[in-house]
Amino acid sequence: MSPSNKKVNLFVFVVTLFFVSSCFDLTRAAKANSVSLAEAAEKQKQDAEIHKILFEDNQSIQECLNVTLRRKTPEVKKNDTKPDKPLWTVVILREEIIQKDKTLNIQQCTGSLIHPQVVLTAAHCLHNKPIAELKVRAGEINRRPDKNTTTFHHQERHIESIAYQKSYDPTKPKRDIALVFLKTPFNVSSSTHIKTVCLPPTRFPVNATYVRCFVTGWEKKSHHVKLGHANFKKIDLPIIPNYRCQKVLRLTGLGEEFNLHKSFMCAGGELEKSALEGNGGAPLVCPVCGSSGKMQVQVGVMSWGFKASPLPEVFTAVSSARHWIMEELQEKKLKLPNCGIKWNQDGVEP
Template sequence: MSTLIVVIFAVLVASISCTQTKEADKCGYRNPYGIGSLIISTNEANYGEFPWTIAVLEKGLPYIRCGGSLIHPQVVLTAAHCFQDIEAKDIKVRAVEWNNLSLSELYPNKDRAVQEIVVHKDFNKNTLINDVAILFLKQPYQLEEKIRPICLPPANSNFDFARCYVTGWDGDYVDRQGKYQGVLKKVNLPTIPRNTCQNTLRTQYLVKDSELHPSLMCAGGEAGKCKGEGGSAMVCPIEGSKDRYYQVGIVAFGMGCRDAHPGFYANILFLRPWIDEQLQHHGVDSSYYTA
């Protein structure tokens, strides 16, 4: 009888996977049951669950420098603060990264060299306003079920109180060898309305009388939930679409995991025109990230 149950479960997972493959020819589709594996966990991502997730690495070093997200086969969206002291020739990006401590995963990692780093011209490293950068790759990725772009939201969207996902390789914790630990983590966090976010900046972060710049937004405020690596995507559900997401934010800064302090994210709704402008300037088709 137990063998029959296993067979039925395997058929069910295969059926789900086939459905996801058919839907995943467009941006933003998450694979909630993973690809070829299933983890029953609230804080670890299934293998291939977030197919737009990118690790940004410095060549010759073992740790992940920042996170990023694929918005086009040859374009990665990330945070400007990750690239203050490094050139394109010194970094690479990696798709299909899951367990940062293992080389024997279901599929091999796929690395790409970076052709150009474009940082927002009004980025401020002290305040982290306009904390957005675009990486143009030397070679495109071949899109497939485990490598898919994320969608970017239209300007009139509202995500107040939405429950959204942020991913990362254990966020703030680094071991003695400088490696982020274990498999890709995921946290489910609520977005926070602008007025509440403004009060958070003034009270919890002690930036008195400061006005929240429109390029920043807040999410979180739940103890024990990390914000993920800088540059990682915060993605929120597309209303009316099953398992499909918009990227609403980019991890900018926060106060860690232990206390219930909201984290700050670059606001994609405000930064979308700049992103579109840069891709248009480079002759990149925006349809890959348009739902």
């Protein structure tokens, strides 16, 4: 065979090989695309089923929880609930040494200020963590651990002790709530952006009501998670009745035998909207209105979820821990700030 024929045959072989390889890649891509489309269709079907369970009969969502307030309360100013003010939302930071003389402040939990010297948060994110490595910061907007950049002047306090309910078990999903007692109180009297939040009574009627509430915390940017960069944000979520939430959660890997503990409540369930990831302990606050006024009440503490809409997020119901909270405060000789109302045992005026 002449050299010229060898070159021609080699060229034909290379072209054929390229063509076959291209066809194989196209076939594989087509199959992958077909699978992804099928998965997307199945996901859409599941989302529709979940939405139907959560919002059956096109359940309307209230913008305010209507109860009769026993005592007149001041109207909540519009700018009090804007996302550019943290108010009662605080962040619990853990100091991490990265070099000999350099530390970073890493977000450990989110919490709420229920007293100038007391923070309410989730138990799971603090359990077995050394108190000496933790501190609480209030009044922060945007966080950069390497720089103290914030719109408002923030305050920091060291932790004296942490209280958990006696029945709390980190291996079981229930009573996920904790109280953080500070060595010194935050200065709230002279601050416009650091305030305490009101708590509901023991039998507060929020669990069976569709009402639009909001959760606040710090949205972490994916490429800065390890560095702790985050921006303060507020997300509105509707309260979902527990029986419907449990029905949806049983469709997940939790299984048909899963029972949602009575200490929990649920919120969310809307497409393209989920609670803030990495904000365990974040406060879920609802607007409460009546003929005599309007106020904000913290009904939940963020506990766990599946990080995927439209599955609802699970919160510890604050009302379920009200007695325990009051006992712990009384032991420390502390009293909750006066919110301007007096609840009866049912949470409404008789």
